[in-house]
Amino acid sequence: MSADETIVILGGGGKTGRRVAERLTAKGKDVRLASRSTAPAFDWTDPSGWAAALEGADAAYVSYQPDLAVPGAVEAIGTLCRMAAEKGVKHLVLLSGRGEDEALAAEETLKRSGVGYTIISASWFFQNFSEAFLLDGIQSGELFLPVGAVKEPFIDADDIADVAVAALTEPGHKGKTYEVTGPQLMTFGEAVAEIARQTGRDIRFTTVGIDDYAALLEQAQIPADYIGLVRYLFTSVLDGRNESLTDGVLQALGRPPRAFADFVRETVATGVWEDLK
Numbered sequence: 335m336s337a338d339e340t341i342v343i344l345g346g347g348g349k350t351g352r353r354v355a356e357r358l359t360a361k362g363k364d365v366r367l368a369s370r371s372t373a374p375a376f377d378w379t380d381p382s383g384w385a386a387a388l389e390g391a392d393a394a395y396v397s398y399q400p401d402l403a404v405p406g407a408v409e410a411i412g413t414l415c416r417m418a419a420e421k422g423v424k425h426l427v428l429l430s431g432r433g434e435d436e437a438l439a440a441e442e443t444l445k446r447s448g449v450g451y452t453i454i455s456a457s458w459f460f461q462n463f464s465e466a467f468l469l470d471g472i473q474s475g476e477l478f479l480p481v482g483a484v485k486e487p488f489i490d491a492d493d494i495a496d497v498a499v500a501a502l503t504e505p506g507h508k509g510k511t512y513e514v515t516g517p518q519l520m521t522f523g524e525a526v527a528e529i530a531r532q533t534g535r536d537i538r539f540t541t542v543g544i545d546d547y548a549a550l551l552e553q554a555q556i557p558a559d560y561i562g563l564v565r566y567l568f569t570s571v572l573d574g575r576n577e578s579l580t581d582g583v584l585q586a587l588g589r590p591p592r593a594f595a596d597f598v599r600e601t602v603a604t605g606v607w608e609d610l611k
Contacts, residue, residue: 340364340390341502344376344414345397349461350429353495354395354502361503366391378410385417393425393502394418402430402437403566404559411440415447425450425508427501429494432457432513433575441511452501453511454494457576460516460597461491463529464606472529472607475537480544480568481522485577487515488525490592497586507586514582516591525594532598533607544569 341358345351346367358365368376374386378399388394396414398407411428418426428444431437432455444451462468471477497514501507520528523539530537542550544565551561583591601607 339392342391342394349491354498357499388421397429403434408439412443427452430455450508452507455513459491480547485519489516512582513580
């Protein structure tokens with residue numbers, strides 16, 4: 335892409351969108367964030383503002399919130415693709431969910447849309463432990479989750495952002511699907527143990543039943559649709575289907591993905607995992 339082309343970031347405040355925007359801006363690209371707080375506003379639940387958000391865009395990074403697994407996501411991606419084609423958007427980079435049937439359906443919708451595409455398929459991020467709902471448990475000293483010995487190929491959101499930026503700014507990525515993972519498989523318990531080791535804190539991981547976990551979320555007044563998503567992710571997707579590593583990061587960037595231990599070491603220095611008791 336040339337320097338004067340405009341790239342829209344749908345989900346610019348999210349874990350990956352924010353990183354993509356920062357990298358593109360550092361490269362001198364014309365970047366436009368689109369979210370519920372921008373003007374024009376972009377809200378995944380209200381398509382009326384989507385056309386305005388895409389106006390004048392040459393490419394877009396698409397991160398659907400809260401997850402492509404939720405009802406209506408596939409249809410939303412289809413609508414977005416049609417609007418993008420009408421507005422002359424040449425390239426969409428979609429963040430997809432590895433092992434999610436609905437995400438695969440969204441990918442197929444994008445592939446059939448006629449718009450140039452790159453798909454980045456990922457599972458759980460390293461940053462779920464430092465920037466998302468797992469952080470509270472780490473800070474309190476005990477993380478409760480409805481998952482046992484299933485291993486995940488945790489991936490760094492910075493690696494995802496680097497792949498997205500390459501796809502948006504370099505030739506050779508259109509029509510590609512990059513299934514990205516970290517360099518090792520780990521259980522959630524092993525990930526917590528690594529954080530405990532490097533912080534020097536006593537941080538425990540406890541497996542609970544999905545109904546008990548849902549009850550905890552209800553007590554915390556978490557919205558019902560989000561609890562439904564959590565049920566799906568922990569009972570369907572976390573069934574071992576993602577217990578394999580891929581070379582997607584290497585394919586896209588020519589380098590290996592970052593290790594979880596390196597992420598933990600850098601994050602410890604920020605103080606985010608300090609005991610809040």
